[in-house]
Amino acid sequence: MAASAANVRIDNLLAQAGVRIDGSAPTDLQVHDQRLFHRLVTHGSLGLGEAYMDGWWDAQDLDGFLCLLLDAHLDERVHGVDDAWLWLKSSLLNLQHGRRAFTIGERHYDLGNELFEAMLGKRLIYSCGYWKDATDLDAAQEAKLDLVCRKLQLEPGMRVLDIGCGWGEALKFAAQRHGVSGVGVTVSHEQAEFARRLCAGLPIEIRVQDYRELDERFDRVFSIGMFEHVGVKNYRSYFEVKRRCLKDDGLALLHCIGSNVSSNRTDPWIEKYIFPNSMLPSAEQIAAAREHLFVIEDWHNFGADYDRTLMAWRDHFDAAWPRLSARYDERFRRMWRYYLCASAAVFRTRRDQLWQLVLSPRGVRGGYRAPR
Numbered sequence: 001m002a003a004s005a006a007n008v009r010i011d012n013l014l015a016q017a018g019v020r021i022d023g024s025a026p027t028d029l030q031v032h033d034q035r036l037f038h039r040l041v042t043h044g045s046l047g048l049g050e051a052y053m054d055g056w057w058d059a060q061d062l063d064g065f066l067c068l069l070l071d072a073h074l075d076e077r078v079h080g081v082d083d084a085w086l087w088l089k090s091s092l093l094n095l096q097h098g099r100r101a102f103t104i105g106e107r108h109y110d111l112g113n114e115l116f117e118a119m120l121g122k123r124l125i126y127s128c129g130y131w132k133d134a135t136d137l138d139a140a141q142e143a144k145l146d147l148v149c150r151k152l153q154l155e156p157g158m159r160v161l162d163i164g165c166g167w168g169e170a171l172k173f174a175a176q177r178h179g180v181s182g183v184g185v186t187v188s189h190e191q192a193e194f195a196r197r198l199c200a201g202l203p204i205e206i207r208v209q210d211y212r213e214l215d216e217r218f219d220r221v222f223s224i225g226m227f228e229h230v231g232v233k234n235y236r237s238y239f240e241v242k243r244r245c246l247k248d249d250g251l252a253l254l255h256c257i258g259s260n261v262s263s264n265r266t267d268p269w270i271e272k273y274i275f276p277n278s279m280l281p282s283a284e285q286i287a288a289a290r291e292h293l294f295v296i297e298d299w300h301n302f303g304a305d306y307d308r309t310l311m312a313w314r315d316h317f318d319a320a321w322p323r324l325s326a327r328y329d330e331r332f333r334r335m336w337r338y339y340l341c342a343s344a345a346v347f348r349t350r351r352d353q354l355w356q357l358v359l360s361p362r363g364v365r366g367g368y369r370a371p372r
Helices: 003-016 036-053 062-071 081-092 098-109 113-120 137-152 169-178 189-198 232-245 268-273 283-289 304-324 330-348
Strands: 159-163 181-186 204-208 218-224 246-259 295-301 352-360
Touching: 003 036, 036 268, 036 330, 062 330, 113 304, 137 169, 137 218, 137 246, 137 304, 137 352, 159 169, 159 232, 169 181, 169 189, 169 204, 181 189, 189 204, 218 232, 232 246, 232 283, 246 283, 268 330, 283 352, 304 330, 304 352, 330 352
Parallel strands: 159 181, 159 218, 181 204, 218 246
Antiparallel strands: 246 352, 295 352
């Protein structure tokens, strides 16, 4: 498609979203390189994100601009060749198995603890906060950890397993507040080293380990923000491991981002630059994968809270950039801001959700009363 034709097509699509090219509104698209239009037609969402990283365009209100595109479903009308390739690759390969399971740790979580410490706030918790009664990020993250512990009905002396333990904050909180011991597994060496220091002196063991290798019994099992890296071909195995490791009278909790539709892949830009080999589960995929293994005791959606969480992370990142710029370049800054703003837009438009599921192997006798 010629550049002029691409220009006309993109202009018409943006108009349907209420966006003008080089307009005066904060959500209008400011074009710095005319090659942008052909790149968008050819590469879709990957082209949009890469062109922003390269400085080809800007929007004063970046997350607002992306919200308008999503509300108008423009992402569903411009499919680049990259999306078709990712669908084929995801269909033919198990992208989250074996050595590939460690790719996310190496390419994302090992970017440097300095980056995440600057962005995430008082606690290194890289998942949605619970803003029901909170007024700031730190309070929202503490409320989320408290909610998880209350849902799991933790008691002193219990042994718990955290699949995908991150920097160890959830295990530390559970051990200090509820007197439990536990094991955390991660695929990130940097996370593991940090978590071991964080939990020093507590009855917590941190391992760099594939969750599929686990075969020991716990009173409670949970994962927070890890299931997004499991992949649809491994959902059944994930729940089988969870069941194998959970006592018959135990409880499990799954905290994850969820999609409104079933798929086998993520967005091509997210796949390439942020979360390789990731994908979001649908409710149908989760429900099918746990059949004959778990009773779903509770399914809690507070996806709108992720918008506020991501905006807080973006503000922290912006404030910390003067010192982070010594390690990361300008293209990384634009990439990371695009990631946070695009993710916020997805949750603001309710394209994606944040789910917490409480599961039991045999059903809680007399019923489970879910805290909120």
